[in-house]
Amino acid sequence: MSARLYSAALALCAGLLAGCGSTPAPVMDIALISFNDFHGNLEPPHLAVPVPASTGATQVPAGGAAHFASAIAALKARHPHHAVVSAGDMVGASPLVSALFLDEPTIEAFNTMGVDFHAAGNHEFDRGWRELLRLQQGGCEKHTVREPCQLSQPFTGARFPILTANTFRADGQTLLPATGLKRFTENGATITVGFIGLTLRTTPTMVTPSGVAGLRFADEADTANALIPVLRAQGADVIVAVIHEGGSATAPVTAPGCEGLSGDIVPILERLDPSVDVVVSGHTHQAYVCDYGQVNAARPFLLTSAGYYGTLLTEIRLSVDTRARRVVHKSARQVIVQGAPFTSAQGRVELHPGFPVFAPDAGVARLVERYREAAVPLAQRxxxxxxxxxxxxxxxxxxxxxxxxxxxxxxxxxxxxxxxxxxxxxxxxxxxxxxxxxxxxxxxxxxxxxxxxxxxxxxxxxxxxxxxxxxxxxxxxxxxxxxxxxxxxxxxxxxxxxxxxxxxxxxxxxxxxxxxxxxxxxxxxxxxxxxxxxxxxxxxxxxxxxxxxxxxxxxxxxxxxxxxxxxxxxxxxxxxxxxxxxx
Structure with a gap:
C-alpha cells in the first residue's frame, strides 16, 4: 500500500471511531394536548365518532366534560412535558346547562383540567367583548339579559390566559394577551414553547356587531408573522400558532393525512412564516391531522383540528434537539374521548372495544351535576x-x-x-x-x-x-x-x-x-x-x-x-x- 493510501485509510478509521464514540444530541419530548370548539358541552352530547372497520364504518360514543377531563389527565400522565391548548369556541352556542349560567360552569370545568392557553373564537364574542373580559377576569358585572354568578358567588374567572393576538382595541392594544410561553427543563436543558392565539378575522360578520364595537380584527398570518420575532426575543425555541380558523380533509379520524384539504385555513398557511412548527386550528368542526409539508414543502407545518363538542383530543408529539434548540420530529394522532353508550333517534351506540374508555373524573362530574340540577326545573318545563x-x-x-x-x-x-x-x-x-x-x-x-x-x-x-x-x-x-x-x-x-x-x-x-x-x-x-x-x-x-x-x-x-x-x-x-x- 502506498504511503498516501495508508494515510487516507488511517484518517478514515479515525473518523469512523470518532463518529462511533460521539454522543448524540439530547432530545426532549414535549406533548401538546389540543382541542377546539367545545361549545359548553358539559354533558355528553350523544355524538359518535365514525371510524373505519373491516366490515365498514362503525361508531364510537364520545364526549362529556367528565370523560374529557380523564382523557386529558391520561395524556398528561403519559407525557411529563406537556401543554394543553384550545383553539377557540370553548364557550358560546352552548347547551342549557352551561349557557343558562353564562358559560361560567364550562370555564370552571376547564380550570380544574389545567388548560394552559385558549385562543378566543368568534363565539367567545357572542355576548360582547366586555363579557369575554369577565370570563377571563371574573366578577359578577352584568353585560347580558341573563344574570351572572347565579351559583358561583363570585365567579373567579378563567385561570388560563385567553389569547387574542389579532384583536385590537381603538388604542392599538390587544383585547387580551397576544402570546404565551411555557418552559420545560430536563437534565439541565430548558426548552421554551411560544404560543400565538388568533381569532378568525371575519369574526365581526359572525357576531352581533355591537358585541365587537370598537375592536379591529387583523389578518391572521400577518399578525402571527409579526409576533414570531417577539417570541424569539423572549427565548421561544418552538412556535405554535393556535388559531380559530380551519378547513376540512377527507382522511379518516384514525389515519393522519392531508387528502382533500381545503378551506379558509389554507391561504393563511400559504402566507405563514415557515418557522412555525405547529398550527392548531378549529372553527369548521372537522377533525384532521395533516403534515402540511407534504402539500407545500416550503411550509412544513403540522396542522391539526380535533373536531367539536369534546369528542376528540389531539395528541401532538414534538422531539426537540436541546443543542440546536429546534424540533427534529413531530407527529400527531386523534384520541377519541370514549365515555358512555347512548341511544339516539338512529339507535343504540355501544362502547367500542377497540378504543379506550375514559371513566368520568369525579370532580368535574360533581361540578356538572351541580349545574344540571339547577337547570333541570327550567329545562323540563x-x-x-x-x-x-x-x-x-x-x-x-x-x-x-x-x-x-x-x-x-x-x-x-x-x-x-x-x-x-x-x-x-x-x-x-x-x-x-x-x-x-x-x-x-x-x-x-x-x-x-x-x-x-x-x-x-x-x-x-x-x-x-x-x-x-x-x-x-x-x-x-x-x-x-x-x-x-x-x-x-x-x-x-x-x-x-x-x-x-x-x-x-x-x-x-x-x-x-x-x-x-x-x-x-x-x-x-x-x-x-x-x-x-x-x-x-x-x-x-x-x-x-x-x-x-x-x-x-x-x-x-x-x-x-x-x-x-x-x-x-x-x-x-x-x-x-x-x-x-x-x-
Missing part, C-alpha cells in the same frame, strides 16, 4: 305539543323546516301593528343550533327550545323597500363569506316566496319576490322582523342595518315559547317557500 319533528337539515333550496318554523314564530309575535306590524321574517341557518324532536307523546320542553336558540337575541322590526329586499337576498350568494359555492340562505316566513338561479350574473340571481301571492315592486315598503344579530348586519347581511322605523320585538326564545303555547299542536311547516332554479 313543558311548552307545548308538536305533531312531528322539526329538522334543521337544509333542503335543496337552502331553507329548513326548523328555520321556517322560527321565522313563522317571529312573524306571529310581531305582526300586530302595536308590535311592529311585521309582514316578513327571516332566520339565519347559523342561529339554529339543534333539531327539535318531540317525545313519544308529542311534548316539547323548554330545554329543547333553548338548545335550538341559545343566543338570547332580541327581535327587531324595520321597514325596507322592495329594492332593498332584492339586494339583501342577493347577499346570500355574494357578500363576504357568503358565496355561490357556499351560500348562506335565510329561511323565510309563510306567505313570502321567491326563486333564485345561481347561473345568472351577480345581482340578478334572485327573482320573483312575492308576498301572499302578490309581486313585490322595488318601490314597495315592507316591515321585516329579524334577530338583533341579523339586524346589526351579522352574517355579512349589510343591508339589514339600512332599515328604518325600528321597533323592538322581545327575546327570540320567549317568542319561540309563546308560539308553541298559542299554536299547539304545532305542525312542521313546509320547506318549499324558496325555489332554486337549475342544479
Amino acid at each position: 313543558p311548552v307545548g305539543q308538536a305533531s312531528g319533528p322539526f329538522l334543521r337539515q337544509r333542503q335543496p333550496s337552502g331553507e329548513s323546516v326548523l328555520g321556517n318554523l322560527i321565522a313563522d314564530a317571529q312573524l306571529a309575535a310581531t305582526r300586530a301593528p302595536e308590535r311592529g306590524g311585521a309582514q316578513i321574517s327571516f332566520m339565519n341557518p347559523g342561529g339554529v343550533r339543534a333539531d327539535l324532536l318531540p317525545d313519544e307523546q308529542g311534548l316539547v320542553r323548554y330545554g329543547q327550545l333553548f338548545a335550538v336558540q341559545p343566543f338570547g337575541n332580541s327581535l327587531v322590526v324595520r321597514s325596507y323597500t322592495g329594492a332593498q329586499l332584492q339586494a339583501l337576498l342577493e347577499q346570500q350568494f355574494d357578500s363576504g363569506s357568503n358565496t355561490v359555492q357556499s351560500p348562506r340562505v335565510l329561511s323565510v316566513s309563510e306567505g313570502f316566496s321567491y326563486r333564485y338561479d345561481l347561473s345568472q350574473p351577480r345581482g340578478q340571481r334572485v327573482q320573483g319576490l312575492t308576498l301572499q301571492g302578490r309581486p313585490i315592486a322595488p318601490q314597495d315598503t315592507l316591515r321585516v322582523v329579524v334577530s338583533s344579530y341579523l339586524a346589526a348586519g351579522g352574517d355579512n347581511f349589510t343591508v339589514f342595518p339600512q332599515g328604518v322605523d325600528a321597533v323592538g320585538g322581545g327575546q327570540d326564545l320567549d317568542v319561540f315559547e309563546d308560539y308553541f303555547r298559542l299554536h299547539s299542536p304545532v305542525a312542521p311547516p313546509r320547506a318549499d317557500r324558496i325555489t332554486r332554479v337549475g342544479g
